[in-house]
Amino acid sequence: MPQRPRRVTVTSPQTRLAHAxxxxxxxxxxxxxxxxxxxxxxxLYRRQRAQALRALAAVLALLIGLPAVFALWPQAQExxxxxxxxxxxxxAWLPYPAxxxxxxxxxxxxxxxxxx
Amino acid sequence: xxxxxxxxxxxxxxLVIGLRGVAAMRTTSDFLVASRRVSPLLNSAAVSGEYLSxxxxxxxxxxxVKDGVGALWYPVGFTAGYIAMLILVAxxxxxxxxxxxxxxxEARLRSPLLRRLSAAVVLVIGAxxxxxxxxxxxxxxxxxxATPYWVGVVIAGFVVSxxxxxxxxxxxxxxxxxxFGLKLLLFIVPxxxxxxxxxxxxxxxxxxxxxxxxxxxxTPVSFQVDVTLVVEEPxxxxxxxxxxxxxxPGEHRMAGGTSAVFPEGARVPEVRGDAPLDAQEWARPLLxxxxxxxxxxxxxxxxxxxxxGTMGLPHILMRFHTSPDGRAARRTAAITVxxxxxxxxxxxxxxxxxxxxxxxxYLSTATDTVVVALPAQVDTGWAGALVTALLTMGAFAxxxxxxxxxxxVMAGAIAHDLLPGGLRRLRVTVVGVAAGTVLLALPAxxxxxxxxxxxxxxxxxxxxxxxxxxxxxxxxxxxSGAVAGVxxxxxxxxxxxxxxxxxxxxxxxxxxxxxxxxxxTVPLAFAAMAGVSLRGRPPSWSRRAMLRLHLDERRLxxxxxxxxxxxxxGGR
Numbered sequence: 001m002p003q004r005p006r007r008v009t010v011t012s013p014q015t016r017l018a019h020a021x022x023x024x025x026x027x028x029x030x031x032x033x034x035x036x037x038x039x040x041x042x043x044l045y046r047r048q049r050a051q052a053l054r055a056l057a058a059v060l061a062l063l064i065g066l067p068a069v070f071a072l073w074p075q076a077q078e079x080x081x082x083x084x085x086x087x088x089x090x091x092a093w094l095p096y097p098a099x100x101x102x103x104x105x106x107x108x109x110x111x112x113x114x115x116x
Numbered sequence: 117x118x119x120x121x122x123x124x125x126x127x128x129x130x131l132v133i134g135l136r137g138v139a140a141m142r143t144t145s146d147f148l149v150a151s152r153r154v155s156p157l158l159n160s161a162a163v164s165g166e167y168l169s170x171x172x173x174x175x176x177x178x179x180x181v182k183d184g185v186g187a188l189w190y191p192v193g194f195t196a197g198y199i200a201m202l203i204l205v206a207x208x209x210x211x212x213x214x215x216x217x218x219x220x221x222e223a224r225l226r227s228p229l230l231r232r233l234s235a236a237v238v239l240v241i242g243a244x245x246x247x248x249x250x251x252x253x254x255x256x257x258x259x260x261x262a263t264p265y266w267v268g269v270v271i272a273g274f275v276v277s278x279x280x281x282x283x284x285x286x287x288x289x290x291x292x293x294x295x296f297g298l299k300l301l302l303f304i305v306p307x308x309x310x311x312x313x314x315x316x317x318x319x320x321x322x323x324x325x326x327x328x329x330x331x332x333x334x335t336p337v338s339f340q341v342d343v344t345l346v347v348e349e350p351x352x353x354x355x356x357x358x359x360x361x362x363x364x365p366g367e368h369r370m371a372g373g374t375s376a377v378f379p380e381g382a383r384v385p386e387v388r389g390d391a392p393l394d395a396q397e398w399a400r401p402l403l404x405x406x407x408x409x410x411x412x413x414x415x416x417x418x419x420x421x422x423x424x425g426t427m428g429l430p431h432i433l434m435r436f437h438t439s440p441d442g443r444a445a446r447r448t449a450a451i452t453v454x455x456x457x458x459x460x461x462x463x464x465x466x467x468x469x470x471x472x473x474x475x476x477x478y479l480s481t482a483t484d485t486v487v488v489a490l491p492a493q494v495d496t497g498w499a500g501a502l503v504t505a506l507l508t509m510g511a512f513a514x515x516x517x518x519x520x521x522x523x524x525v526m527a528g529a530i531a532h533d534l535l536p537g538g539l540r541r542l543r544v545t546v547v548g549v550a551a552g553t554v555l556l557a558l559p560a561x562x563x564x565x566x567x568x569x570x571x572x573x574x575x576x577x578x579x580x581x582x583x584x585x586x587x588x589x590x591x592x593x594x595x596s597g598a599v600a601g602v603x604x605x606x607x608x609x610x611x612x613x614x615x616x617x618x619x620x621x622x623x624x625x626x627x628x629x630x631x632x633x634x635x636x637t638v639p640l641a642f643a644a645m646a647g648v649s650l651r652g653r654p655p656s657w658s659r660r661a662m663l664r665l666h667l668d669e670r671r672l673x674x675x676x677x678x679x680x681x682x683x684x685x686g687g688r
Contacts (some may be wrong), residue, residue, distance in 0.1 A: 005560040031661040041663035047587065048666060055203045063196055063419050064306045070401045077399050084323050087401040090184055092464035095192045096457035103199055103453040107478070110207070110446060 021066045055106045062098060066090070120261045122509035126516065127275050129294065156444045158293050160451035163435045165196070165296030167426075167452075168459060169245075169518035170252040170484075171569045173299060173511050176460075178483035180467020181475070186400040186469070191460035193419045195453060202449035205427060205638065207442035208588040209663035214437070216525070217430050217532040217580055224587045224661055229596035233602055235533035237579045238301045238430040240606070242526040243556065244572035245429075246519055250557035251557065252484065253515040259485050260508050268637070269557050276519045277550035280527070281543045295517040300459055302510030306503045307465045313494045314469060321472045328393035331378050331389050336380070338375035345370060345385040385479065389410020390476070393478055397636040410625055414632060418570070421634035425573030428580030431521035467488060520665045523549050571613050572634070578605030578637040582645050591659040593645070594652040601645025608637040629664065 033041060070076055076087035172191065179187035193258040213514055218234040221227065250272050257268030311319065338356075351363045356375040363385070370376065378384075384393075397404065402411035405416055426432065439445040470477070472487035475484045475495040488511065491503035527545040533540070579602045586593045586601075614631035623631055628637060 011315070013381045030657050031666055032662050033660045033667070037667055038660070038663060041667040044231060044592070044668065045663055045666040047325065052203045052589075053554055057202070059199050059423075060552075063192070063423065064416065067415040067419070070609075074400070077401060080323075083320070085399060088464070088468075089324075091185065091401040092188050092406060093461055096460060099195055099199055100457050103450040105448040106199070106203055107446060109306055110202075111443065 044113060048110060051106070051109050051113060055102065055109075058102055059099075062095065062102075066095070120263070122258075122505040123257065123271075126295075126512050127271065129298075131279060150300075153417050155166045156439065156447035156451055159435065159439055159444070159448045160455055162438075163292075163295040163432060163448060163452045164455040164459070165292035165294070165299065165517045166435060167432060167456065167518070168296065168299055168514055169512065169569070170249055170515050172459070172463070173303065174252065174256070174484050174487050175569070176453055176463035177466035177470060178477075178486050180464060181346055181470045181483040182478055183403065185401050185464070185468070186403040186411065187413050187451055188401075188464050188584045188688060189297050189403050189418055190422060191456075191463060193422025195456045195460060196423040196425060198449050198453045198456065199424055201427050201432075201436075202446060202453070205433075205588055206449040207446040209433065209444040210436055210439055211442045211665050211667070211669070216437075216528055216532060217428075217433055217561075217584075219582060220587065221598065224360060224665075225593070225595040225598055226655075227599065230595055230599050230602070231533055233599060234580070234583070235529040237253045237602065237606055238529040238533075239526055239573070239578075240610070241428075241430060241576050242522045242529075243553075244568055244575065245525070246522040246553050246566050247556045247560055249515045249519045249522070250553055251560045252514065254557065256485065256488060256508060256511050260504060264639055269554055271548045272508065272515060273521060273554035275516060276523050278546045280520060280524050280546045280550075281336050285379040292520065295513040296455065297382070299510050299514050301457060302506050303462055304416045306460045306507055309503060310490055310494055311465060313474075315494075315687040318469070318472060318494075322468045325395045325399055325471060327395045329384055329386060331380055331382050331476070333380050334377055334378075335476045336377045337476050337479045337688065338377060339370045340674070343370045343387060343480060344368070345479065345648065349383040351378065351382045351385070353382075354578050362676045368632045375573075385477075387479060393471075393475060410628055413625065413635070414628055417628065417632035417635045420638060421570055421574045421577050421632065424577035424634070426576075427571070427584065428576030429531070430576075430580070431518075431525040433580075433584075434525050435521070443668070495569070519553075523553065530538035567631075574632075574634045574637065575606065577634055578609045578641045581638065582642045584648075586642070586645055588662070588665055590646075590649075591662045592645055593658070594649045594655050594664075596652055597645050597647075597649025600648040601641045604644035605637055605641030608640055609633055612637065655661065 070087060070091070076090065077085045079086040081089075165591060173192065176187060176190055179190065210219060212220050212223050214223045217238065218231040221234045222231040248268050253272040254265040254268035257263050258265050276489050314322075331442070345363075346367055347363045347365055350365065353363060354377040355361050361376065368385075400411065402413045404411040436445045436448060438450055466487050470483070470490055474486060474489050477486055477489065488504055488507050489509065491500040494500065495503070523546060527549045530549070531542040531545040582601050582605065584596055587598070612630050616631045619630070621627070
């Protein structure tokens with residue numbers, strides 16, 4: 001049985017040179033946008049920015065507000081619910097479901113902006 | 117021995133799953149970002165797996181024992197970081213088509229200088245973050261078995277470099293998704309077991325903390341690192357060798373590697389540099405780490421560092437590039453919030469139980485080991501040993517997962533951004549970075565993991581966070597503005613860290629702002645970036661470069677940017 005010839009890649013000398021140099025970085029290109037795409041991108045940018053500001057305000061309210069509540073209302077650690085100081089579950093557990101709901105809301109709104 | 121077998125199991129699992137990912141990997145893109153074909157659910161499990169490090173698995177519970185319930189603000193900030201990411205950067209960053217943060221910097225601003233500066237920042241953040249991981253791997257192994265510290269460090273370095281050098285990011289995605297499941301299970305089941313088995317008295321004591329001023333029983337304390345104790349009453353302690361040591365009132369230095377048994381009823385000494393375990397202070401839901409009297413400011417400082425720093429962590433950002441498109445990247449961030457939220461319901465359980473069952477860990481400053489120390493306190497039989505082994509397994513999985521991502525991203529910064537390189541050089545660099553980390557971690561047994569990791573977050577928050585947020589949302593950002601802002605954030609934060617490490621001890625608000633500099637370095641970096649940008653003029657394409665990041669993929673040609681044959685202008 002005749003031996004099968006080895007398969008080789010056929011490339012031009014320039015390609016071989018380019019491969020030898022490595023192409024990890026790629027060349028920088030001036031960003032392009034079709035006029036129609038540019039309009040759409042501008043609309044999306046403005047709507048996403050408005051939504052982002054609303055969502056950021058909600059996050060800040062939680063992260064600045066809850067410590068401030070604890071500082072202004074130190075009795076939270078005296079009040080007990082089922083024997084546990086009220087402040088503990090407010091800190092250890094409450095923020096997580098709140099943040100999950102916030103993430104879901106932000107995701108829905110951001111995707112709706114793109115679908116619309 | 118059970119604990120060692122558990123660690124061997126994790127290591128073997130990591131290698132097997134890692135090696136399965138070797139198939140079909142040819143280009144740098146395959147290696148770094150798994151050819152961008154990872155689904156949101158798998159990717160968010162991998163993100164969470166990578167993110168839940170030793171600081172989350174062990175550190176938070178340890179901080180609760182040492183600093184009080186307020187330490188639970190750390191995981192709140194860790195999770196909030198993903199909401200910030202979801203809102204601000206996830207989708208646009210993916211659409212930029214860049215592989216790494218330095219790539220993004222160059223694509224958006226066309227500044228090779230900024231690219232190299234970003235690569236250097238990646239190395240700083242990576243070192244601050246990965247050395248504590250390797251160090252904790254060594255400490256936990258030596259705490260649960262008789263192995264010396266260096267063995268665990270070397271094992272960690274070996275497994276990380278083999279997995280990455282052979283499999284790259286594709287391997288890491290599966291490994292980390294697997295490890296997230298493992299960690300979740302190994303954290304939740306023992307927590308429930310501990311609460312049930314602890315019994316009603318311990319549970320009652322746990323929610324009614326008292327001052328830790330007298331030893332309730334003869335209490336052995338082993339010192340892993342050098343500690344200076346401040347003794348107030350003459351105390352007779354038995355040393356590990358069986359000698360009786362009389363401690364007079366005053367300061368006593370306990371050398372690392374020794375142990376001592378404090379008798380029942382003796383007054384608990386204080387640790388120099390740490391606040392005493394006062395019940396009222398401990399139960400307060402705010403962070404007052406050094407006892408500097410500004411708990412509200414201290415809490416905000418930690419929240420700013422962790423929430424904004426998460427956005428700038430280079431190994432996490434790279435994970436978002438493995439999503440197929442911007443929408444998937446956004447979904448990944450949202451699912452990650454949910455996955456982390458489940459995990460973080462439990463560190464408080466370990467911390468509160470540790471405060472009542474093993475408060476003496478405070479004396480050795482080794483509160484990091486509270487999670488693995490607890491099972492033996494509620495059950496001295498085989499069940500306790502088994503749970504200790506399971507928790508050790510989870511902790512080791514935590515170091516491995518985080519270290520995999522960090523070593524990869526550091527190798528990427530060197531081989532991809534600082535030097536021109538292909539796949540082979542990246543593989544060699546991975547091994548080099550792992551070896552370098554082992555060498556840095558070997559003499560670092562005494563460092564405070566929580567502090568060093570938080571510094572890593574602060575550097576990220578003061579450099580990459582402004583770069584990404586302004587790069588994505590502000591068309592007027594210029595390259596020189598970005599360089600100025602990143603330099604300002606990097607130098608001020610490193611300066612504050614140097615002052616905290618080598619400067620005189622500062623009390624009060626000044627000391628707080630030096631040890632937790634995020635509250636002023638992050639706004640300063642934003643201000644420098646915006647100020648210098650406003651003085652210059654952005655190039656004519658700057659607005660297009662920004663708007664492109666907000667255009668959904670259906671309008672962009674092909675995945676990940678324009679086709680390779682597209683019109684080109686300029687060059688390097």
